[in-house]
Amino acid sequence: MKIITAIFAIFLAAPALGQTIVDGQKKYDSGDYNGAAAAFSKALVDEPRNPALHYDLGNAWFKAGKLGPAIASYQRAFDIRPRDPDIRYNLNFALKRAGEELRPDGTPPALFYLFTILSERELAGLHWLFCAAMLLLGCVLVLRPQRREDLFPFLASAVLLWAGAGLWWGSRNALEPEDRGVIVKSTAELRSGPGENFGVSFTAPEGRRVQILSRSGGWLEIGITKEGAKGWLPSEAVEKI
Amino acid sequence: MMPALLWLMSSFLGLAHAQLSISADVDKTAVALNDQIVLGVTVTGPEASLPDPEIPAMPNFSIYSSGRNQNITFVNGRVSSSITFTYVLEPRALGRGVIPPITLTYKGQQAHTNPIEIQVFKPGAPVPAQQRGPAPVSAQIQQAPAPTPTPSPGPGRAPPQVKRAVINGSPVFVQAQVDKKSAYVNEQITLTIRFCTAVSLLSAPQYNAPKTDGFLAEDLPPERHGSTDIGGRTYTFSEIKTALFPAQAGRLTVSPASVRVQMQQNVNVDPTAADFFERFMSGAFVNAITRDLNSEPVIVEAQALPADGKPKDFSGAVGAFRVSAAVDRSSVKVGDAVNLTVTISGTGNIKAIGDPQMPDLTNFRVYDTVTSLNLDRKDDKVQGSKVFKTVLVPRVSGDLAIPPVAFTYFDPEKKSYVKAESLPLTVKSAPSPGGPAVPAGNPVAGVVAPQGVTTVSEDIRYLQAGRARPISRFLEAVAGAGPLHAVPIFAFAFCLGLVQYRKLGSADPAGSRFRGAAKTASAKIGQSLKASDPGKAAGLMADALAKYLADKLAQPASGLTARRVADLLTNRMPPVDAALIERVKEMWDELDMRRFSPNAPGGGAPVADSLRELIDALEKELKR
Numbered sequence: 001m002k003i004i005t006a007i008f009a010i011f012l013a014a015p016a017l018g019q020t021i022v023d024g025q026k027k028y029d030s031g032d033y034n035g036a037a038a039a040f041s042k043a044l045v046d047e048p049r050n051p052a053l054h055y056d057l058g059n060a061w062f063k064a065g066k067l068g069p070a071i072a073s074y075q076r077a078f079d080i081r082p083r084d085p086d087i088r089y090n091l092n093f094a095l096k097r098a099g100e101e102l103r104p105d106g107t108p109p110a111l112f113y114l115f116t117i118l119s120e121r122e123l124a125g126l127h128w129l130f131c132a133a134m135l136l137l138g139c140v141l142v143l144r145p146q147r148r149e150d151l152f153p154f155l156a157s158a159v160l161l162w163a164g165a166g167l168w169w170g171s172r173n174a175l176e177p178e179d180r181g182v183i184v185k186s187t188a189e190l191r192s193g194p195g196e197n198f199g200v201s202f203t204a205p206e207g208r209r210v211q212i213l214s215r216s217g218g219w220l221e222i223g224i225t226k227e228g229a230k231g232w233l234p235s236e237a238v239e240k241i
Numbered sequence: 242m243m244p245a246l247l248w249l250m251s252s253f254l255g256l257a258h259a260q261l262s263i264s265a266d267v268d269k270t271a272v273a274l275n276d277q278i279v280l281g282v283t284v285t286g287p288e289a290s291l292p293d294p295e296i297p298a299m300p301n302f303s304i305y306s307s308g309r310n311q312n313i314t315f316v317n318g319r320v321s322s323s324i325t326f327t328y329v330l331e332p333r334a335l336g337r338g339v340i341p342p343i344t345l346t347y348k349g350q351q352a353h354t355n356p357i358e359i360q361v362f363k364p365g366a367p368v369p370a371q372q373r374g375p376a377p378v379s380a381q382i383q384q385a386p387a388p389t390p391t392p393s394p395g396p397g398r399a400p401p402q403v404k405r406a407v408i409n410g411s412p413v414f415v416q417a418q419v420d421k422k423s424a425y426v427n428e429q430i431t432l433t434i435r436f437c438t439a440v441s442l443l444s445a446p447q448y449n450a451p452k453t454d455g456f457l458a459e460d461l462p463p464e465r466h467g468s469t470d471i472g473g474r475t476y477t478f479s480e481i482k483t484a485l486f487p488a489q490a491g492r493l494t495v496s497p498a499s500v501r502v503q504m505q506q507n508v509n510v511d512p513t514a515a516d517f518f519e520r521f522m523s524g525a526f527v528n529a530i531t532r533d534l535n536s537e538p539v540i541v542e543a544q545a546l547p548a549d550g551k552p553k554d555f556s557g558a559v560g561a562f563r564v565s566a567a568v569d570r571s572s573v574k575v576g577d578a579v580n581l582t583v584t585i586s587g588t589g590n591i592k593a594i595g596d597p598q599m600p601d602l603t604n605f606r607v608y609d610t611v612t613s614l615n616l617d618r619k620d621d622k623v624q625g626s627k628v629f630k631t632v633l634v635p636r637v638s639g640d641l642a643i644p645p646v647a648f649t650y651f652d653p654e655k656k657s658y659v660k661a662e663s664l665p666l667t668v669k670s671a672p673s674p675g676g677p678a679v680p681a682g683n684p685v686a687g688v689v690a691p692q693g694v695t696t697v698s699e700d701i702r703y704l705q706a707g708r709a710r711p712i713s714r715f716l717e718a719v720a721g722a723g724p725l726h727a728v729p730i731f732a733f734a735f736c737l738g739l740v741q742y743r744k745l746g747s748a749d750p751a752g753s754r755f756r757g758a759a760k761t762a763s764a765k766i767g768q769s770l771k772a773s774d775p776g777k778a779a780g781l782m783a784d785a786l787a788k789y790l791a792d793k794l795a796q797p798a799s800g801l802t803a804r805r806v807a808d809l810l811t812n813r814m815p816p817v818d819a820a821l822i823e824r825v826k827e828m829w830d831e832l833d834m835r836r837f838s839p840n841a842p843g844g845g846a847p848v849a850d851s852l853r854e855l856i857d858a859l860e861k862e863l864k865r
Binding site for chain 2: 025028038047049050051052055056059062065078080081084086087089090093094105119121124125126127128129131132135136139142143
């Protein structure tokens with residue numbers, strides 16, 4: 001009975017979700033960007049891994065003048081579907097407003113494109129898929145040792161692909177730490193400690209991507225890679241990606 | 242500037258590095274003794290702040306300042322300005338008079354105008370036609386009586402007609418007044434310096450303007466002259482007005498203005514004195530004295546502009562202004578230039594007007610703005626306009642809108658910030674047949690790309706629809722499989738274990754049979770239950786028992802008999818319980834009977850259960 005209810009819920013929810021997205025698009029077209037953002041945010045509750053919705057939400061925030069939330073949304077869309085040219089373009093466009101660029105300085109464009117052509121989740125999926133293929137081929141090889149010569153090329157390929165995907169995934173993880181955020185407050189003041197009683201060390205513009213290093217009370221210690229700066233911000237000034 | 246420029250004698254000497262120049266002109270070079278000459282001295286240069294010229298001593302003329310007029314022009318960010326100083330000259334003697342060279346000194350360098358020769362004739366005498374300009378207005382005022390306060394506007398002034406000099410009782414004094422004691426920063430305050438005299442002066446008074454530190458000052462020409470009654474006494478007066486704009490909030494002081502005068506002082510004359518005729522001939526009945534007259538300092542409270550409600554685009558303008566915008570052409574082709582002229586006009590410190598807030602003109606290529614300033618001083622108010630000219634080149638075709646141009650100022654009357662806007666404009670832009678054609682000589686020539694894609698404006702891309710691709714979703718699902726990632730690992734481990742197990746079985750076949758005997762028997766018993774023929778079912782059960790005992794006793798199954806089994810069980814070490822051996826024999830016989838006797842009942846579940854119980858009992862007994 002529960003299964004039947006769940007199936008009905010899915011079928012009933014799908015048109016409602018589509019209508020929410022259409023409402024958001026209509027509001028966007030009419031210039032009601034805050035209304036569009038609300039509609040896209042609502043749709044994302046049901047489809048949190050939909051890159052187009054994150055992208056549309058980023059557009060709505062950008063048009064509403066909220067650069068920080070826009071970059072956070074574009075970044076989420078990019079994390080899910082990094083090959084999409086529109087997502088890349090808009091994320092880079094917004095990042096330039098915050099004094100940053102999607103491609104790090106000095107990185108050849110082609111290399112950066114290839115390095116980020118797959119999302120981290122896709123790389124993880126490939127890693128586990130090649131791992132499974134390698135082990136299953138290993139099972140066959142163990143159970144049918146007489147077919148070793150036939151199976152060896154496949155097994156070797158699976159091992160290489162597994163190792164390659166693992167290295168790629170690992171390096172992406174190392175360069176893009178899990179705990180990331182975007183400054184959503186205009187000209188955020190970063191202090192030397194977690195409280196107003198600590199002095200302001202430097203300021204950072206809205207939309208700058210940061211790494212969240214630690215937490216203390218309602219404060220976050222963040223690091224800005226580009227400038228090599230580190231400081232504390234109230235947690236509401238940072239939107240976690 | 243001049244009513245008629247009859248004669249021009251100027252020196253235009255550029256100061257080499259500073260590019261400043263000075264010129265002088267007069268409205269006429271022949272004048273009656275009771276007439277006036279207007280002298281204009283113009284200093285031009287590439288700076289907003291220009292030095293004042295040095296006016297030399299002119300013994301043949303009385304000279305009065307009649308104000309100054311400055312024009313500043315901004316072109317492509319470069320400033321050029323000119324100041325014209327106006328002086329009124331009154332001849333003192335008949336005959337030939339000369340205006341000496343006027344000097345301009347700047348950073349150690351000097352420039353001079355050429356001397357200007359003036360011919361002075363008797364009043365009423367015919368002035369040569371070629372040297373006579375229009376009669377100045379002051380001539381008529383000079384002849385008219387002034388019984389009551391009758392200030393006479395214009396550059397002319399009436400000479401004093403008082404016959405006696407009175408030193409005591411303030412026959413001469415200087416006043417300084419402002420029209421308001423409190424004003425906002427950058428709001429106009431009118432300072433009036435009035436010099437009054439009830440006595441005749443022996444020479445032209447020397448005026449020193451007050452210091453106006455903390456203010457931006459603008460002269461308000463012309464100098465006014467007239468007469469007035471003060472305490473029943475007739476005074477002639479001269480007035481100089483200056484517009485002051487407080488540059489900062491706080492208590493600001495206008496220092497005293499001073500006037501140096503030479504007056505006559507009567508001395509007692511004794512006709513019987515021995516030196517009477519000597520003094521008479523030398524004119525020593527009158528003594529000349531010099532007096533320095535000072536006005537009182539004036540204090541003004543300058544208020545800061547309110548911080549509440551101050552718009553972000555407010556640039557400091559205070560007064561009353563309006564904005565207008567116009568284009569020189571309303572219909573053009575793509576690539577053609579349109580001149581957008583934005584004019585901010587009104588009353589206030591025009592020089593302090595900042596650039597207006599230009600609208601977003603993404604459909605146009607926008608070029609440098611040229612700024613010019615027009616100052617006027619009507620009704621003692623500094624007013625005028627600042628004009629911003631911008632060249633726009635349409636990038637695309639269609640009806641291109643130029644949104645209103647906004648300008649924010651502070652209105653001291655309303656005590657609030659006001660946003661003035663021009664009317665929106667529309668330019669019809671037709672497609673250019675040969676691409677963006679730029680007219681020759683146009684400042685934008687060569688800037689517009691002749692071919693290819695031209696970026697009009699940069700913006701984010703439009704919305705998307707759809708979901709992640711299936712392959713992407715599949716990979717994400719694999720990545721999110723969690724514990725299922727261990728399945729291939731366990732499978733591989735199982736395979737390895739299985740192979741190892743098989744290896745063990747092949748190395749010890751008897752042991753393998755011994756360990757698997759019960760399982761094999763159980764499987765056969767299960768098969769017997771599914772058999773429809775009772776005899777066949779009993780046969781399967783008999784095979785199960787025989788195979789079990791053969792595996793346990795390491796004997797071949799074929800040819801094994803009940804007796805042989807009993808012997809083996811009995812002789813086994815440790816020996817099997819006799820009762821159990823008996824049960825084995827009974828079961829063996831039972832199954833044989835059911836198997837081969839046509840009338841015997843089949844196997845059935847009860848027999849199968851009994852056989853299982855027997856095998857379980859043997860399992861416990863036949864441990865290695």
